Amino acid sequence: MDQPLPQLDRLFDYRIPDDLLDAVRPGCRVKVRFGRRKIGGYVIAVKRETDFDGKLLWISDLVSPQPVLTPEVARLARAVADRYAGTLADVLRLAVPERRKKVEEEPPRERLPVAAPTQHHWKRYIAGEAFLRALGAAKSPKTVWSALPGEDWPARLSETAATTAAAGRGAVLVVPDQDDLDRLDAALAAMLGEGRHVTLSAQMGPTKRYRAFLKAVRGEVRIVAGTRAAAFAPVPELGLVAIWDDGDESHVDRHAPYPHAREVLLTRAGLADAACLVGGHARTPQAQLLVETKWAVSMTASRDQIRSASPRIVPVGDESDLARDPSGSTARLPTVAWEAARAALAKRRAVLVQVPRRGYVPAVSCQRCRTRAACPHCSGPLRLMGARRSPVCGWCGRTAEGHRCRECGSNQVRAVVIGAERTAEEMAQAFPGAEVVESTGPNRLEAAPDGPAVVVATPGVEPPAPAGYGAVLLLDTWALLTRADLTASEEALRRWMNAVALARPDGTAVVVADGGLAVVQALLRWDPAWFASRELAERAELGFPPAMKMAALTGSNGAPEKLAADLPPDLGVEAIGPIPVDEHNERLLLRIRRRDGAALAGALARASAERAAAKADPVRVQIDPRAIA
Structure with missing residues (x-):
């Protein structure tokens, strides 16, 4: 159901009216009675029997007979919700776009064939050709790819997707932003021809996005490329998930439960037994952990290739x-x-x-004593908007005419950042x-x-x-x-x-x-693997992610501590903080061994549900927060 309350994060049974028996199918949208109002939801399964002992209500309306939530994506959404201590409803909002009735009325088109491309560009990488051969044989290799300088990465990703599609399986490719997606879209069109792939991103607009989504769920295309929401794209017979530049913060969703596209794709690869490619010029410690735990193989170029390309x-x-x-x-x-x-x-x-x-000059300080220049009205940082112009506050926007340093009285400023x-x-x-x-x-x-x-x-x-x-x-x-x-x-x-x-x-x-x-x-x-391994070792020694699992609890003063106090004492959680966020809110960090991360997420989800049922102050829970401080 489209109900994000954590205490209601479970499946509910409803009866299907006789006139809808032939139309209601798993994955379609319906309206049901819940309390005194109707809310939307998805049909997860249709069964002849139920374990519910009470009186079942009837499905009120069939919104659309078009299945939009595939069983594979439903399992993925549940797994992502559990991993990030969120609710299934929140994840499904990220996975399934808004409905557009006119788009559903458009007739489906026949899926066009995809030819396997050449693989000679991958010869520059150790295990590169072997990775493509495995994709062509419908196998599921996992690799972390360090791209060479000047590499045409959209073309390389297109080759992996085309190889997978030619073998009869689907591919999902995720990039950080719209500009990267435009480049990948052009590369896919040039390699595959028109009509053999779709793109998904928030900037497309609801109608175009839903049309592309339906083409994927109906099986009209095998390849979907997009930004972070495309990680949930309903590609049938999934054979490959790939992400480019996984360290970019754009891969982290801004909405609860704040999943990272890389983790969504890794989870999906495990559930669907699909191949996985984590690529970029640089390498994150999270990607290096996949290599060091033998989950993935490192794919790098030889030193001779690096010297010739750099x-x-x-x-x-x-x-x-x-x-x-x-x-x-x-x-x-x-x-x-x-x-x-x-x-x-x-x-x-x-x-x-x-x-x-x-x-122009985003931050200035006193020329004489180096004290950071601050606004006399709100104490915000002053900046220069141009040559021979008075400083302007970056918070309230007021011009600081006749500015003088609070410490020494000087009226001269110097640039801190250009x-x-x-x-x-x-x-x-x-x-x-x-x-x-x-x-x-x-x-x-x-x-x-x-x-x-x-x-x-x-x-x-x-x-x-x-x-x-x-x-x-x-x-x-x-x-x-x-x-x-x-x-x-x-x-x-x-x-x-x-x-x-x-x-x-x-x-x-x-x-x-x-x-x-x-x-x-x-x-x-040009050795990102060496640096990532070094960073990973340092973080393991200090007890920081990804060697350890962390959760950030943010809420009104005292609320995060109360939530943490409700966690099982035998979980082995270490609390760090709390630290003030502002006058009324604080942030508490929880640290635990990596192998106990799932247990921590489950405990936080249950504690959040209990607080919501008791109508206590809400606490925002973020698993693996990007910012620790």
Whole structure:
């Protein structure tokens, strides 16, 4: 039933009226009486008998005879709800899109055949051809793939899906965002031809999304590509699930129970005995854990292949580098970076400059005493919106005319963080005559200009260049590395690798960071598996995910502690906190051995149901929260 209350998270039996006996089927939508009102629900099974001893109510209405919830997806939704201490109703809201009656009336089309593609591109990877052969033989291999720089990953994913479909099974491919999906959609269309796959994403609109969903559930196509919600796509005879760049935070759903698309696909691969591919330029500790526990095989390229595909990567940032730099130790653009960009522009090649923040100057401090500049009205952080303009508060939006430091009284400010807009101004001054463009979240470029141009981009929205970038400059790296976050180094390497992967093999990448850092060494050697293994070992030693399971309880002051107190004492849960979220709310972390994660999720679900039944203050439960602090 479409009822998210945790105390009602179970199946209910209803009688089928005689006039609906032939139309009601497992997976279709119905309306039923519950209390004093009618609510929607799905038919999970049709049986002749029931174990219920009381009086059964009748199904009120048949919303649609079209089955939209397949048995395989129903099992998956139940497993995901249990894993994340959520309810089945919440997961089904993520899995099944809103109904569009007119779309259901459209006649189904015949499924078109899919031909197996060539596999020669996978020769560059150890076990690559073996993985494709296994897919072609309708087997279910599991692998973690570290892609080479410059790899045409949409084409490679398309090849795995086509191989699976040619063997008579279905494939689900999940990518982080719409731009990645557009690239994958184009690659699938080019390889398969029209009408052999569909895409699913929230940006499609309800009608297009439901039409694509019905094509999958009716078996008109075997291949579905999409963003995180596509992990639940009802593909018949599932043979492959694949996810690209699983470290991207876009893979985590913003709605309860907050599942990660990677975990949904891993669960699905286990339930459906399907092949699994976790791919990316970087590698997460979660993916590395799959390799080290022998659940998956690591698929990487040889060192010779890495050397031939990688650009020259140069670190600039330790004390000796800065001391030798003729531009001075305070230069934001070291001489090595400037020369690499100038050489690329001279060859009429584009240059990519990655900066961590958008805006002009997102944060400022006092020039004299370095105290962070704060708004006199709300104490929010001040920022600069342009040259020769007064600071503006990032919280309340007020302009701080005549700003003076609270500590020393100085009216001079200095930049703490340089944004993309200010960086673009600096690049225009450094390279006169070159076109300088920005690519940020609100204004993302689809592709870099053809020819000599400087593209200033924030992480995740770097546009590909037609022939690859001649130079890639990674600036202000300290802003990523010094974040108070468990995944700071992991996320920094992921963002750097995704940017460097856009460079030409004969290009140059300059990372303004100390070359002695382990994360920089991983970039220089293009060895994400080594760094992921190192991170995993450190987290195991410290007792952090993914070596341990964690849950975050967030609610009004005292509520998370009360919920934790209701957990069985023999569970072995360690409580960390609580820490204040704001004046009225707090957050409590629970830590437990990984093998007991399912028991913790079950106990939290039962405790949440008891609190809901008692009408106590609600507590938000997040299993494996991305942010620990």
